Amino acid sequence: MNITFLGTASAQPSSTRNHSSLALHLGGDVWLFDCGEGTQHQIQKSRVKMGKIEKVFITHTHGDHIFGLLPLLASRLNGAGGTTDGTDDPRAQLNFTQQPVLEIYGPLGTRAYVRNSVTYTHTLLGSPYVVHELRSPSDPQHGDFTALNPHNFELPGRNIPQVGGVWIDIFKDGAVSVSAAPIHHSVPCVGFVVTEAPVPGKIDPEMYIPDLKRTKTPMSAMRRLQQGETMKLSDGTVLQGPPRRRGRKIVILGDTFDPTPIISLAMDADLLIHEATNAHLPGVDESTKESDTYESVEERARSRGHSTPQMAGAFAKRILAQKLVLNHFSARYSGGDTQEATRLMGAIADLAAGEFGNEVQCAKDFMTVEVGLNIEQ
Ligand SMILES: [Zn+2]
Numbered sequence: 001m002n003i004t005f006l007g008t009a010s011a012q013p014s015s016t017r018n019h020s021s022l023a024l025h026l027g028g029d030v031w032l033f034d035c036g037e038g039t040q041h042q043i044q045k046s047r048v049k050m051g052k053i054e055k056v057f058i059t060h061t062h063g064d065h066i067f068g069l070l071p072l073l074a075s076r077l078n079g080a081g082g083t084t085d086g087t088d089d090p091r092a093q094l095n096f097t098q099q100p101v102l103e104i105y106g107p108l109g110t111r112a113y114v115r116n117s118v119t120y121t122h123t124l125l126g127s128p129y130v131v132h133e134l135r136s137p138s139d140p141q142h143g144d145f146t147a148l149n150p151h152n153f154e155l156p157g158r159n160i161p162q163v164g165g166v167w168i169d170i171f172k173d174g175a176v177s178v179s180a181a182p183i184h185h186s187v188p189c190v191g192f193v194v195t196e197a198p199v200p201g202k203i204d205p206e207m208y209i210p211d212l213k214r215t216k217t218p219m220s221a222m223r224r225l226q227q228g229e230t231m232k233l234s235d236g237t238v239l240q241g242p243p244r245r246r247g248r249k250i251v252i253l254g255d256t257f258d259p260t261p262i263i264s265l266a267m268d269a270d271l272l273i274h275e276a277t278n279a280h281l282p283g284v285d286e287s288t289k290e291s292d293t294y295e296s297v298e299e300r301a302r303s304r305g306h307s308t309p310q311m312a313g314a315f316a317k318r319i320l321a322q323k324l325v326l327n328h329f330s331a332r333y334s335g336g337d338t339q340e341a342t343r344l345m346g347a348i349a350d351l352a353a354g355e356f357g358n359e360v361q362c363a364k365d366f367m368t369v370e371v372g373l374n375i376e377q
């Protein structure tokens with residue numbers, strides 16, 4: 001389980017930071033979170049495999065988080081612009097028995113945005129897609145939020161109602177589940193929580209092998225014990241496998257100045273990814289105005305729906321996170337490897353760590369973060 005940052009800029013991209021996107025690797029699969037402009041170029045330059053992308057989660061429909069979705073969808077699904085008369089393009093006839101190859105999740109408007117863009121660009125796709133929307137109580141609960149009919153390549157998606165202020169298990173299989181909650185920004189925005197199913201505990205074979213041998217129990221029993229099962233042997237001895245350990249939890253937030261509605265889902269995260277658009281760095285950042293104070297910078301960040309490193313650090317502490325990675329930086333904070341950039345980003349991480357009291361890293365484009373199991377469990 002690891003995350004590769006594909007874009008870490010806020011509103012303006014720069015030569016060192018692309019617009020928002022990150023790739024979560026789960027075994028062989030890749031899930032993208034946000035897909036700003038240029039994301040597919042970033043994928044080409046990274047180790048992320050385009051053909052492995054199965055799901056895309058959109059935090060909000062601001063352009064810097066969604067403008068790259070259409071080009072990515074077209075590439076992933078073998079899109080093309082059709083052919084002139086008399087030439088057949090197999091993509092013109094969709095096989096409706098196909099399963100969606102790409103699943104997209106996002107707030108109200110995501111489906112309409114994708115449908116309109118695919119339709120008006122005359123894009124033919126080689127495989128279908130589906131868009132599931134997270135509907136807030138103030139949203140229309142049904143329908144597609146566009147008068148345009150579904151595109152031939154779009155399969156019917158779910159409109160997922162909020163229950164108790166959150167969206168539980170918008171996706172779930174035997175290995176992992178995804179839930180979401182609204183977070184406060186200048187427009188409707190969500191944070192996602194990816195939770196791994198409990199994993200088998202560490203097994204000490206010496207604890208079990210003598211009993212298995214004595215009772216001539218096949219050694220394949222170890223596999224069941226490893227899964228945490230209880231077994232009764234032929235002589236009445238009861239063996240109990242090691243208890244399963246809690247799986248990893250990753251919290252990926254969209255833009256926000258206050259993510260408190262996601263607290264109940266986000267508690268005890270192994271990794272929190274939180275934006276830190278603006279920072280006050282007198283003496284470190286040369287562009288700091290004399291009139292700036294921490295309070296004025298925070299006030300400005302909040303008024304635009306964003307956070308400072310201290311706000312991100314305080315939230316990480318509140319949810320008892322193990323680790324915090326900051327992203328979505330203002331264009332003035334370079335993502336390069338120069339001494340100046342390293343010093344500036346180190347100072348930003350320190351501001352967050354001062355509140356958090358735990359490990360903080362500032363994301364750079366193409367940086368990969370491993371999400372390890374919490375060994376204290
Ligand atoms: Zn943004």
Ligand SMILES: [Zn+2]
Pocket residue numbers: 060062185255
């Ligand atoms: Zn935004």
